[in-house]
Amino acid sequence: MPLLRGKTIANLFFEASTRTRTTFELAAKRLSADVLNISISTSAAVKGESLLDMLRNLEAMQCDMFVVRHSESGAAHFIATHVAPHVSVINAGDGCHAHPTQAMLDMFTIRRHKKDFSDLRVAIVGDIKHSRVARSQIHALTTLGVAEVRVIAPKTLIPRQVQSLGVHVFHKMEEGLRDVDVVIMLRLQNERMQGAYLPGYHEYFQLFGLTSEKLSLAKPDAIVMHPGPINRGVEIDSAVADGKQSVILEQVANGIAVRMAIMSMALGRTPDAAASTKRERLL
Amino acid sequence: MPLLRGKTIANLFFEASTRTRTTFELAAKRLSADVLNISISTSAAVKGESLLDMLRNLEAMQCDMFVVRHSESGAAHFIATHVAPHVSVINAGDGCHAHPTQAMLDMFTIRRHKKDFSDLRVAIVGDIKHSRVARSQIHALTTLGVAEVRVIAPKTLIPRQVQSLGVHVFHKMEEGLRDVDVVIMLRLQNERMQGAYLPGYHEYFQLFGLTSEKLSLAKPDAIVMHPGPINRGVEIDSAVADGKQSVILEQVANGIAVRMAIMSMALGRTPDAAASTKRERLL
Amino acid sequence: MPLLRGKTIANLFFEASTRTRTTFELAAKRLSADVLNISISTSAAVKGESLLDMLRNLEAMQCDMFVVRHSESGAAHFIATHVAPHVSVINAGDGCHAHPTQAMLDMFTIRRHKKDFSDLRVAIVGDIKHSRVARSQIHALTTLGVAEVRVIAPKTLIPRQVQSLGVHVFHKMEEGLRDVDVVIMLRLQNERMQGAYLPGYHEYFQLFGLTSEKLSLAKPDAIVMHPGPINRGVEIDSAVADGKQSVILEQVANGIAVRMAIMSMALGRTPDAAASTKRERLL
Numbered sequence: 136m137p138l139l140r141g142k143t144i145a146n147l148f149f150e151a152s153t154r155t156r157t158t159f160e161l162a163a164k165r166l167s168a169d170v171l172n173i174s175i176s177t178s179a180a181v182k183g184e185s186l187l188d189m190l191r192n193l194e195a196m197q198c199d200m201f202v203v204r205h206s207e208s209g210a211a212h213f214i215a216t217h218v219a220p221h222v223s224v225i226n227a228g229d230g231c232h233a234h235p236t237q238a239m240l241d242m243f244t245i246r247r248h249k250k251d252f253s254d255l256r257v258a259i260v261g262d263i264k265h266s267r268v269a270r271s272q273i274h275a276l277t278t279l280g281v282a283e284v285r286v287i288a289p290k291t292l293i294p295r296q297v298q299s300l301g302v303h304v305f306h307k308m309e310e311g312l313r314d315v316d317v318v319i320m321l322r323l324q325n326e327r328m329q330g331a332y333l334p335g336y337h338e339y340f341q342l343f344g345l346t347s348e349k350l351s352l353a354k355p356d357a358i359v360m361h362p363g364p365i366n367r368g369v370e371i372d373s374a375v376a377d378g379k380q381s382v383i384l385e386q387v388a389n390g391i392a393v394r395m396a397i398m399s400m401a402l403g404r405t406p407d408a409a410a411s412t413k414r415e416r417l418l
Numbered sequence: 419m420p421l422l423r424g425k426t427i428a429n430l431f432f433e434a435s436t437r438t439r440t441t442f443e444l445a446a447k448r449l450s451a452d453v454l455n456i457s458i459s460t461s462a463a464v465k466g467e468s469l470l471d472m473l474r475n476l477e478a479m480q481c482d483m484f485v486v487r488h489s490e491s492g493a494a495h496f497i498a499t500h501v502a503p504h505v506s507v508i509n510a511g512d513g514c515h516a517h518p519t520q521a522m523l524d525m526f527t528i529r530r531h532k533k534d535f536s537d538l539r540v541a542i543v544g545d546i547k548h549s550r551v552a553r554s555q556i557h558a559l560t561t562l563g564v565a566e567v568r569v570i571a572p573k574t575l576i577p578r579q580v581q582s583l584g585v586h587v588f589h590k591m592e593e594g595l596r597d598v599d600v601v602i603m604l605r606l607q608n609e610r611m612q613g614a615y616l617p618g619y620h621e622y623f624q625l626f627g628l629t630s631e632k633l634s635l636a637k638p639d640a641i642v643m644h645p646g647p648i649n650r651g652v653e654i655d656s657a658v659a660d661g662k663q664s665v666i667l668e669q670v671a672n673g674i675a676v677r678m679a680i681m682s683m684a685l686g687r688t689p690d691a692a693a694s695t696k697r698e699r700l701l
Numbered sequence: 702m703p704l705l706r707g708k709t710i711a712n713l714f715f716e717a718s719t720r721t722r723t724t725f726e727l728a729a730k731r732l733s734a735d736v737l738n739i740s741i742s743t744s745a746a747v748k749g750e751s752l753l754d755m756l757r758n759l760e761a762m763q764c765d766m767f768v769v770r771h772s773e774s775g776a777a778h779f780i781a782t783h784v785a786p787h788v789s790v791i792n793a794g795d796g797c798h799a800h801p802t803q804a805m806l807d808m809f810t811i812r813r814h815k816k817d818f819s820d821l822r823v824a825i826v827g828d829i830k831h832s833r834v835a836r837s838q839i840h841a842l843t844t845l846g847v848a849e850v851r852v853i854a855p856k857t858l859i860p861r862q863v864q865s866l867g868v869h870v871f872h873k874m875e876e877g878l879r880d881v882d883v884v885i886m887l888r889l890q891n892e893r894m895q896g897a898y899l900p901g902y903h904e905y906f907q908l909f910g911l912t913s914e915k916l917s918l919a920k921p922d923a924i925v926m927h928p929g930p931i932n933r934g935v936e937i938d939s940a941v942a943d944g945k946q947s948v949i950l951e952q953v954a955n956g957i958a959v960r961m962a963i964m965s966m967a968l969g970r971t972p973d974a975a976a977s978t979k980r981e982r983l984l
Contacts, residue, residue, distance in 0.1 A: 143444065154758075157737060161709065161762055164735040169447040171440060188647060192437075195670035196444055364754060387761035426727065452730040454723060471930060475720075478953035479727055 137167035138399045142199045145171040147214075148227075149205040154364065155227055158387075159202045162394035171198070187217055194219045199402055201225070208232035208267075223401040231265050237362055238271035240393040242279060244386050245317055248358050252279040258311050258353075259302075260287040260343060261321030261370055262332075264294045268362045269321060277301045287311035288343065291332045308343060312352040319360045320345050323370045336369050346372045350380065358382045420450035421682045425482045428454040430497075431510075432488040437647065438510055441670075442485045445677035454481070470500055477502045482685055484508070491515035491550075506684040514548050520645055521554035523676040525562060527669050528600055531641050535562040541594050541636075542585075543570040543626060544604030544653055545615075547577045551645045552604060560584045570594035571626065574615045591626060595635040603628050603644045606653045619652050629655045633663065641665045703733035704965045708765045711737040713780075714793075715771040720930065721793055724953075725768045728960035737764070753783055760785045765968055767791070774798035774833075789967040797831050803928055804837035806959040808845060810952050811883055814924050818845040824877050824919075825868075826853040826909060827887030827936055828898075830860045834928045835887060843867045853877035854909065857898045874909060878918040885926045886911050889936045902935050912938045916946065924948045 144163045146156050156172065163170045175189075193201070200223040203211040208230030215224040228234040249255055257276055263269045263286045276284045277300070286297060287305045297304060305311030312318060323339065333339055345359065359371075359381045367373045376383060427446045429439050439455065446453045458472075476484070483506040486494040491513030498507040511517040532538055540559055546552045546569045559567050560583070567585045569576065576587060588594030595601060606622065616622055628642065642654075642664045650656045659666060710729045712722050722738065729736045741755075759767070766789040769777040774796030781790040794800040815821055823842055829835045829852045842850045843866070850868045852859065859870060871877030878884060889905065899905055911925065925937075925947045933939050942949060 141448075143448075153739065157739070158762065161735065161737065165707075165709075169444065171444065173436065173440070185647075188650075191667055192646065192670050195667040196441065196674055197671065363758065364751075367754075384757055384761040387758050388763065391762055424731075426731075452727065454727065456719065456723070468930075471933075474950055475929065475953050478950040479724065479957055480954065 136165065136395075139163065139166035139168035139402055141169075142166075142402055143169045143171065143197060144200045144202060144398065145173055145193050145198045146202045146227075147173050147175065147204070149175045149203070149210065150228070152204055152228070155204060158390050159225075159227060159394055162391050162398060165391070166395055166398060168199075168398070186214075190214060190218055194222055198222065200398065202227050204228045206230055225397060225401065228267055230267065231270070232267050233271045233274075234267040234362075235271050236390075236394055236397060237268050238275040239397065240386060240390045241272055241319070241360060241362075242275050243393050244360065244382055244389050245358070247385070247389075248382065249316055252276075252281050255281040255317060256283045256285070256315040257281055257317040257319065258285040258287055258305075258315045259319045259321065260308065260311070260345065262292045262323060263288050263297065263321070264292045265324065266321050269319075270300075272319060273300050273302055285311050285315065289333065308345075308349045309352060312349055315353045316357055317360065318345065318350065318353055318357055320365075320371050322362060322364065323366055340369055340372075344368070344370055344372060345375050347374050347378065350375055350378075356380075360386060363387065419448065419678075422446065422449035422451035422685055425449075425451045425685055426454065426480060427451045427483045427485060427681065428456055428476055428481045429485045429510075430456050430458065430487070432458045432486070432493065433511070435487055435511070438487060441673050442508075442510060442677055445674050445681060448674070449678055449681060451482075451681070469497075473497060473501055477505055481505065483681065485510050487511045489513055508680065508684065511550055513550065514553070515550050516554045516557075517550040517645075518554050519673075519677055519680060520551050521558040522680070523669060523673045524555055524602070524643060524645075525558050526676050527643065527665055527672050528641070530668070530672075531665065532599060535559075535564050538564040538600060539566045539568070539598040540564055540600040540602065541568040541570055541588075541598045542602045542604065543591065543594070543628065545575045545606060546571050546580065546604070547575045548607065549604050552602075553583075555602060556583050556585055568594050568598065572616065591628075591632045592635065595632055598636045599640055601628065601633065601636055601640055601642050603642065603648075603654050605645060605647065606649055623652055623655075627651070627653055627655060628658050630657050630661070633658055639663075643669060646670065702731065702961075705729065705732035705734035705968055708732075708734045708968055709737065709763060710734045710766045710768060710964065711739055711759050711764045712768045712793075713739050713741065713770070715741045715769070715776065716794070718770055718794070721770060724956050725791075725793060725960055728957050728964060731957070732961055732964060734765075734964070752780075756780060756784055760788055764788065766964065768793050770794045772796055791963060791967065794833055796833065797836070798833050799837045799840075800833040800928075801837050801841075802956075802960055802963060803834050804841040805963070806952060806956045807838055807885070807926060807928070808841050809959050810926065810948055810955050811924070813951070813955075814948065815882060818842075818847050821847040821883060822849045822851070822881040823847055823883040823885065824851040824853055824871075824881045825885045825887065826874070826877070826911065828858045828889060829854050829863065829887070830858045831890065832887050835885075836866075838885060839866050839868055851877050851881065855899065874911075874915050875918060878915055881919045882923055883926065884911065884916065884919055884923055886931075886937050888928060888930065889932055906935055906938075910934070910936055910938060911941050913940050913944070916941055922946075926952060929953065 146159055148156055160170055201214060202225045203214055204227040209232060210229045211224055211226035218224060226233060226235050259269050259272060273284055284302045285305055286302050287308055290306060293304055357380060359375055361371060361383045365371055365376055367376060375381060429442055431439055443453055484497060485508045486497055487510040492515060493512045494507055494509035501507060509516060509518050542552050542555060556567055568588055569580060569585050570588045570591055573589060580587060640663060642658055644654060644666045646666060648654055648659055650659060658664060712725055714722055726736055767780060768791045769780055770793040775798060776795045777790055777792035784790060792799060792801055825835050825838060839850055851871055852863060852868050853871045853874055856872060863870060923946060925941055927937060927949045931937055931942055933942060941947060
């Protein structure tokens, strides 16, 4: 599908992430776009005017889209408010704030398994406090009008005033998982374990790791999701990760498709328009 | 413009430069060439016969062009004299010697704004001594027959016998900028500041930084150029860099176009030839 | 030859190798495949289940082929036994075990110069003990039914029970090179020299380096091969490496062609099939 032939997409990764960058790179290449991978180490801090100068230069090179990953919340938004009108910006994760394409691929995955969002009960389990994925998922789920969004985590990993986002808070898996249609497990970042947030891997798994036993409290046809990469034996048991209810690898596959769709829509090409462009070229 | 479809271009960067490499990479991709990025750390010194063996290998892999950036003057020339006849070599900057594609895009940019080179007065300001960009610009400007090339810098940053290149030397902006049509600011390398060449950023800006006030000495329609990346507040004031007379971002855009042109011409394809190749393929 | 248009090939390099990766990358690009370069540092040890999770993810992203380089013998085989049926795996070198594509390009190169394998005497010279290249060459040569395979090396660099592979062992060049049709020199790894295996470069060259004088013992039309990169003056003299009998650079050129062939065959496309796919697209 050469929908983006002749377009240039720059992956601006201020935070290292081979995995996420790979999915955007693949999505762009499969649309025949030219891709630039630009890693900007945060130590060589490109800030303030220098960042804007870098953006101006990439614009001048006729880049059509910036895919931005940054460790600071608001970075992609800041960039989007400063680029030229013809440049599209995709937020590929900013600090603890948002990871919209992840949430979109998650919603797409749910839709492929569940008919109506308005009937769904969804539980998000793990480090809600530091998770940009969770924030974007909550935003997407409430926008789509699900019946209930639950967050399940120890008190130290629940952000204050989280209820204002329209979720119900649970501190026990046994209560939070009851009768849900979708269980979304979050990755436990190693760095959190070293601080005062958590007692240890083993105890975390005991309390908040998803096992077949705990999963049996959800609806029989509940699906299990995870943004990856998974920590087996920490937040999820292998029997569940590889089990029938897991759609984790479907999420990965859908991630490419959804990012291709987002890129195509943002750059304003439809298959029809591309076809006519192609026709003109052949003539 | 798939003029270079089926051609392979290797970026041989013995000196790190994301920025320059990116422009060559984009130029090659937009011509549909296959691009190899090969970074050779100078520490792992590939020298003498080893370098030649590397070149022979890349030739055997059917590379059609080497884009060479090297910290030593003469490196690209050395390589060009040793490669097989069918391989083209582009000098992407060698030591303090030359940066021809930069000068060519600069000339192209000047031509888009000024009609006749023979009437032009051009001032190049900054670290002339260590600048391969300045050397190539002087060479290009005198070849194109401009009325006058001026270099403006403190004595420590002027190379000896620079007059033999056909330029006039000035040590004061107030004198050198008077009535010029084009002002080319050079980037001040940080490493120069740490040595004995200069007193400090602040004083440098006072004396040689381009401000609106100093620019007013030039002709009213003078254009301001800079090879980038700019050091705001060091060699150029933001009011000038972002002002009406600045063509700095045009230089960036032209840089891709000029490099595409150079690559196409070096590899001996014209749009017509490519079109007929394409036709044959479709038949 | 866009035989692999729409296919995705991931280069999984657990061991650094710009050179080998470049040949696979070029081969894939010349077939119009999308290429992902993924370097996995062995220090950040991706092992056991984590490795399998990485593979599952790449499969989910619709990668069609993994090109695997790994410092441990058996790595590519392990991966091949665990990937989904539709994914092809190419061993690009695993520990001291095998480097099959190198052997295949070597056989192809021999075939272009010698008519019948059954008449050939082939000598492999150097560090047989640690060489995956030698193992794959011996396997290929005996499979193709050559008259004799000889290995020539000091005792410390000959693996035990090497005769069981069907080769004759020599410890002196003067004896082993006599009347051979093909001389394959192996690269002497620097790390071997620092251990107890060898006395020193100079003595090694005296005894096992290929000079014109020693080469004169082989048949007059013998060809000289080397997997590269060569150590001039260590295992081979420049006069031989650059001489008439050397086919070392042909090996490099054939390496791209053979890898293109392997990739095309593994992914099940023939030029005819690709042509019809193309036709459908144009209609």
